[in-house]
Amino acid sequence: MSVTHEVTNQVPPLVYDVADDPALLAAVGRAEAGWAVDELHELGRLAGGEQAQEWGRLVNENEPVLRTHDRYGHRIDEVEFHPHWHDLMRVAVSHGLQAAPWRDSRVGAHAARAAKLYVWGQVEAGHTCPISMTYAAVPALRATPELADRFEPLLASTEYDFGLREPGTKRGLIAGMSMTEKQGGSDVRANTTTARPAGDGSYRLVGHKWFTSAPMSDVFLTLAQAPGGLSCFLLPRVLPDGSRNPIRLQRLKDKLGNRSNASSEIEYEDAAGWLVGEEGRGVRTIIEMVNNTRLDCALGSASGMRLGAVRAVHHATHRQAFGKALVDQPLMANVLADLVVESDAAATVAMRLAAAGDRTGDEQEQAFRRLGLAVTKYWVCKRAPAHAAEALECFGGNGYVEESGMPRLYREAPLMSIWEGSGNVAALDALRAMARQPESVAAYFAEVELASGADGRLDDAVGRLKKELSDVDGIEFRARRVVESMALVLQGSLLVRHGDQAVADAFCASRFGGDWGLAFGTLPSGTDTSAIIERARV
Template sequence: MSRGGHIRQTHAVTNQPPPRTGVNEFTASSALVEGVKALDAGWDADRLTEIGAHVGSAEFQDHARRAQTRPPVLRTHDKWGNRIDEVDYDPSYHSVIADAVRYGAHTSAWAEPGPGATVARAAAFMLFAQIEPGHACPISMTHAAVASLQHAPSLAEAWMPRLLSRHYSPELSAAKPGALIGMAMTEKQGGSDVRANTTRAVDAGGTYELTGHKWFCSAPMSDAFLVLAQTGDPGSGTARPSCFLVPRLTPDGERNPFRIQRLKDKLGNRSNASAEVEFDGTLGALVGEEGRGVRAIIDMVSRTRLDCVLGSAAGMRQAVAEALWHTRSRTAFGARLVDQPAMTAVLADLALEAEAATLTGLVLARAHDNDADDESAAFRRLAVPVAKYWITKRGPGHAYEALECLGGNGYTEDFPLAMRYREQPVMAVWEGSGNVMALDVLRALARDENAVEAFGAYLGATAGVYADYDAELEHMKTMLAAVGKSTSEGDAAALARPLTASMAVLLQAAVMLKLAPSPVAEAFIGARLVPNRTGLYGALPRGLDLAAVLERS
């Protein structure tokens, strides 16, 4: 106390932003609102507005925070010694998933197909993933698994009502109306090389028995999993990977052998469990044809790769929103941080990245709608791996730069950007790392002439206006020609990354020119396509309309 008996005011809080709650995360994002409308999903604006208000609420953010800070726990046995192989999650994690399912962020595009349906679902998915990213894994896989189940009409008929349900229950039960799907593809000796898998599947008269070990099984408390296992005789060289739907419960309601060996201790994605699992006579139903498992599961992978793009874009949106909230409320050296030129440039650059990622993801979603024509299908064959390669790689650096805008606050767990920084790398690793994506681009270029023509037509439609865009387009064509003239796979592979990066930035620039306001599109070209550009955020050329960029965020 002071000499006069008064308590000293040493802890008065000033110059700190208020809590960022009560913000409608949909209506606050001009890029998302305008992209949804431009890509034929404006009919769903009311639902998306409702979701935006919900995920921006203090209650939802509290659930997201608890889900991230109270990770799942494995219980292999019950107290009597019975093997149960269950994962306990914090109730907040279940609350988040229940909300996402209730609003159709998983399968609304399949439940109500039509023009813009996948765009609307993508927007809903991004809004939830912006605040709590871990739950997006089972939500994404459930959406994507529907495509693979089309290869097995009888399975689709049995499972689709539960996958399309808006009801979520966490327990393992055959009686519950809703279901989620997980995935177990990779093994410790193979990784992306799924043809090296050693898990075996033996026909047991209409169903199959699987035996083997999976190194990564995503969301192990899902109700069923798409799994790759070898069928055929390995001794005769006829063994080939086949795709199976493996339920946690057998048709008679008993637990399918599904031994969870351990949960992965991951860098991020902590609210979501990833496990090693053992199959031992585990029952599975064939999806598609024997020996063509990659063909059956690739339909799922294409959509989960798109969701990696959407998840990265959602993370960028969160990073920009938090950075702007802080810098608009905090002053230093006599002015708001947001108004100081060096900070303005950084924030505008971050906003450009987020908007380009968001609109690119929505464009790719539109190409997956059930009314998409052959050209759109060809376009997405090349555009998805191109975008997945680039946008997911931009995520971690973007999160770091936004974190730095908050100064010391950003480095603490009290604010969400430390979580986001840990979270973003998984989008680049999951469903094919950078080299896998770049090599997939080379395969599409070599094997799918329609994809090359469709992608080229998309880029060509915006040529002839900006010299920097045209120069990058010519540079990309030069690399394409060099790949075509390569005399070995090694020579072509050496160009895979720079070629894919050039294609990706051009794709984003074309998307911005088609969908963003002119000052914003021009700023993106100035920031990404000018000669001698730097990879660091905030090093922008003079003369860009940064106020127009920030106004949209």
């Protein structure tokens, strides 16, 4: 080979234990889920290995295909996946990422599950959609105990059993969700799908859904207009007599990212369903599902940030420019450290909220979770796209090439901010929580003020926030700014109390100190960038 083709100054493959994450492991310990650490590392080594990384690449390059009819013209409404999609799902289910915590009596079960989702999601984000919906379906189903008794053990099973069969004959189930319609979007009360009682305890649904996530799932939670108003229903793909429920897949969405996961438009043609909860209380019933998937959105964004930070640090450590490694260039060090600070802050707050899910009997914890989740969903998910863009740019032109894996991360990043209520919906939900549940505000400040006196910059930010919240005039117009401030104060408090000292100092100096630019890489002089970057070196 000609010497002009000698390969030099290229970065070696990144193979590592994804669970080797100091912010995550510290959070797991605080959540009393240390019993899960060995399994977390087992999953982390698999997630960071060449085999799983190849699975993730292949399922995104070989996207799902809709098969509406078989060769003889029979309607089948099936989605065909690359075989490695099922490998990814099998690992997730076998480790209990879907609904196992609901039937696990150990302290910290939900926090352990959140940590595993954060780790395994770094392999491939698309398949975590049905995993998340299955997790979130259980508390919604509990509104109708007889349905929960029938389906919950199968949803919580750690056996992945793909295929079109009557749910009761399977070893494990996956759940989907079908809410939005063409004319409504987030305004689900505008839905037009109807549900009429069939006289046998079931209902018959007629209508359409604009987005049905994971249409190959075994059962779906959906909203429809019943005689008593908008209601929640459970629909199986296969009916008890073994026949197919007439849920017609019209087409798969051609999406920006999340391309391994099928998202579809569907029609209900007199499809059979069973009422979940009471007629007319569909939103209240399904919000139990939404609150848990919103947590998974924050976890997914935090997971992506960690992946971006680790990849950027790895690249900069091994890539030379102008006579020395990129990581040793002062301005690059500022960028990398800022990416790690943002990643640590996201992981810490997401895991704090996951831990609150294990404390259902504590009213203050649940009030804190109600407001903290809305605030965190808005901000962490909003930060992810900018974080992914900056991490990609650390690679230069190499980051713009698909082989680097960074374009896929970049395409995935905006989705979590859209799923389960886009930025405005999340910000307004935070205002709604404060107005309707003032105890959530008290619980929020009780949490952030645990750091009172530890950092003057944080104390000043808490004071400014209280003043801003006292001015209710035009607060809806200012909702994004208000919720952003709340998210930063919460992250700052958690980092000051529990985070690495260099990370906490950099966070408070930049986010509250008035010396923070609009881009990543604008940490103030004196920041211990070396200590911060080391937290993402694997």
